[in-house]
Amino acid sequence: MEKQSVIYRFGAFLNTYFFSQISGYKLGLIRIILVGATLVQVFSRYHAMHRITFIDAAFDFLHMPSHLLQFLSIPFPLPVEFRLPFAISYYLIGSCAMVGLFTRPAVFIFGLFNIYIFDIQLSRGLFDHEMGLISQVFLVLALAPGSSSFSIDRAFSWLLQRARKTNTLSFTKYLPGPPVPVWGLKLIIILLACTYFTAGLSKIRYGSLQWLDGKTLTHYLNGSASPYVSGSRPIFTSPTYVREEKKWKDGFGIYSYSWGNKQRNKHRLEIGRIIAANSYLMIALSLSTVIFELSSFLLLTTGWPKFLYLLGAIAMHLTIGYLMDLHFFKFQLLCLLLVNWQWVFQKLLPNAIKQLKKAPALIWVNARS
Secondary structure (H helix, E strand, O other): OHHHHHHHHHHHHHHHHHHOEEOOHHHHHHHHHHHHHHHHHHHHHHOOOHHHEOOOHHHHOOOOOOHHHHHHOOOOOEOHHHHHHHHHHHHHHHHHHHHOOOHHHHHHHHHHHHHHHHHHHHHOOOOOHHHHHHHHHHHHHHHOOOOOOOOHHHHHHHHHHHHHOOOOOOHHHHOOOOOEEOHHHHHHHHHHHHHHHHHHHHHHHHHHHHHHHOHHHHHHHOOOOOOOOOOOOOEEEOOOOOOHHHHOOOOOOOOEEEOOOOOOOHHHHHHHHHHHOOHHHHHHHHHHHHHHHHOHHHHHOOHHHHHHHHHHHHHHHHHHHHHHOOOOHHHHHHHHHHOOHHHHHHHHHHHHHHHHHHHHHHHHHHHHO
């Protein structure tokens, strides 16, 4: 009986966690903002997709697509003759996904397009962290209920129902959509939590506990990893001992290209050097970074823990962006969008205001005593 009770309570918890109802508009806003930000960022980086075409046959021949692209039999890398059609399709589908025209198929195809670009860049040694996460978020949005809110599809649906006189809701009430199960939002939160957790885990997995000695962050902040600092160059890395069969491509077994500081501003570079000069501070920053990333399970909670973690993630990305010009802008956007603003304005702020009003009275009482 006790075992059945535990199973029942666990099942009830999962049902509440994944299938409780939320306002339908939240995933629609996430879709619009993230798709729009992705379109702007991809255009600023790749323009008409020149950088992902088949540039060097001898070079690109060494690289293999992911299992997904192999399964779909998509040309890899992008042949030059397909560059312009792909660019037009990418921006057209992305625009449809953003405004909500054929919303779900558009978001799904847009997610696959971004995975394709991500795979090409990954095969060349460039790991685009933002696109890696956001493309998965798009696949979730393509399936999750509520992602088609604030869309042209819903506007057409409202017009059709009004013409048939089967809908009495006003346009402004119909457009956000009805309440929906929360599982789509929860899956996005789980993806974000896994991303931060694996970031912390990989530091220990590949750098061991030595990553905590602060020397890696010092390397990034003091200009050693900057291509814009005179006399410094990005660093190729390889294992200490490499089997001969692993040296087939370059003779050394190089597997990583360290390019961790894109900052050009001399003032900000100098601030980075000042911070990096304090070895104890760098150890503290390294330790706190790993602890913070490994604590990403707090995103799966509610209330204060989740709110503080999201604010901490935004603060971390703002700091990295200021010092190293690596902004992770879409990570910041996603964290802002995942904040439970209803909880903030209905509970957090009223309680904070109430405590602030009490503070002068408490100070006066303490002074009298």
